[in-house]
Amino acid sequence: MKRKILWQNQGVKKGSAVVRVQTLARAEEILALCNKYGWKVIVGIEPDKPEDVSDVERLLTPRATVTDKPKVGRNDPCPCGSGLKFKKCCLKKYEQR
Numbered sequence: 001m002k003r004k005i006l007w008q009n010q011g012v013k014k015g016s017a018v019v020r021v022q023t024l025a026r027a028e029e030i031l032a033l034c035n036k037y038g039w040k041v042i043v044g045i046e047p048d049k050p051e052d053v054s055d056v057e058r059l060l061t062p063r064a065t066v067t068d069k070p071k072v073g074r075n076d077p078c079p080c081g082s083g084l085k086f087k088k089c090c091l092k093k094y095e096q097r
């Protein structure tokens with residue numbers, strides 16, 4: 001028998017993130033994450049389908065890019081490990097944002 005389990009946190013309406021996961025543990029992880037940020041999410045558990053959490057990843061991405069810039073001084077060694085000073089190496093990449 002095939003069962004489709006749908007989980008949702010409080011106050012979910014249309015326009016929520018909709019994700020699909022394979023395990024209950026993963027569903028709980030996604031729910032905990034969304035509750036933390038106050039996002040509305042619907043988690044479907046479908047063990048025989050590939051995981052799809054792109055809706056939640058999309059919500060996470062803007063935050064991730066904001067905090068992406070490393071805490072490195074301009075004259076410190078570049079975090080990429082090139083041995084150059086940060087200002088002569090990867091600094092430009094971060095300033096282009």
Ligand SMILES: [Zn+2]
Pocket residue numbers: 078079080081082089090091
């Ligand atoms: Zn670099």
